Amino acid sequence: MSSFPVTERSKIRRMHERGSHEHAAVHAVLDAAPLCHVGYVIDGEPYVTPTIHWRKGNRVFWHGSAASRFLRKIEGQRVCLTVSLMDGYVLARSAYNHSVNFRSAMVFGRAQSLTDPDEIAAALRHLVDDVFPGRWDSLRPMSAQEQKATSVVWMDIEEASVKDRVAPPGDDDEADYPVWAGVLPMRTALGAAEPAPGPHHDLPLPEELARLIASGRLR
């Protein structure tokens, strides 16, 4: 089952040595999922924290509480941010040729916090409107205290590796074994909206949210 795990990938290479086609491939994986896993080192030990990310050009952002140990510790440090989407189980005629259809990108850079209040406000608006188009302006405005309690971290992608597998099983020479082979596709989707209790609970679902759910995308 050497091909089952999502561990084989393109060589890690500097972004400035990659062509625009390769840049686009890295960015497409980052954009396809809202969730990433950030790896970092504290006192020589590895940590992996899941968080929501967003992207602008070759810069990737994430955020959290200003009190977060994670965000305070990575300031100025090298991190590895990985985004993975499992697209299906690949069932072959031999165990060895079982695999996974997937897309993944591993990007490297140095984490930095935004310090300018206007840049922080613009970044948070970008995060909300990137997933829910136009929502920011409909919300109760963010207070100065709330913004102060929020850190926004960014990094420019210095190196990256990207890989996918999109194919049926690769062992159709195994004609002697009459076993079902094929792909079980896997997909993450949004379901029917669940209105919250409380004030204005009978407001209709905004059109942009209905469109997002219907699109089959996650952002």
Place this chain on the structure above:
Amino acid sequence: MSSFPVTERSKIRRMHERGSHEHAAVHAVLDAAPLCHVGYVIDGEPYVTPTIHWRKGNRVFWHGSAASRFLRKIEGQRVCLTVSLMDGYVLARSAYNHSVNFRSAMVFGRAQSLTDPDEIAAALRHLVDDVFPGRWDSLRPMSAQEQKATSVVWMDIEEASVKDRVAPPGDDDEADYPVWAGVLPMRTALGAAEPAPGPHHDLPLPEELARLIASGRLR
């Protein structure tokens, strides 16, 4: 949006100091998803590799090519293995109270490779049959060469942190802002099986695969 990212979690604690209820909570998150992200350190730099994991008691396993740099480099080293499931977007009346419903577990230990061929064979059988009950015995048997080309890594969970959020938005005091609030649930599921071309492509889908697809679970 201090609660948007999936970064707040229970304190990292030694497993032997946790009660059986807490053990069960850590294990339930590991079992709910086939995909984990393994964080490790090479020459002081962080890396995060996605892979398929499985569990037996308090021991977690993953595998890959015996030639994998990742698997060779982590032998005997501390790693952080994180499993995260996004269960929904939480849309509040203020940007700050937007959040994500999720489950995540971060587990720590020292990676070790299996060396005994019988243990390797048993572990790979466990991996296949864990996801696809009974499939191993229907496959073309694994060759000695294939097994030699496959590494199986395990670690006993020494420390862990587990967290979830399962709730509507928390700002129903914001009655002055008539904006839709609620949850957009997110779910990953298997779709209709896609038989592979090649020999025996007209075999019926095995019952255990039909059951897996219908169950709504991923393993």
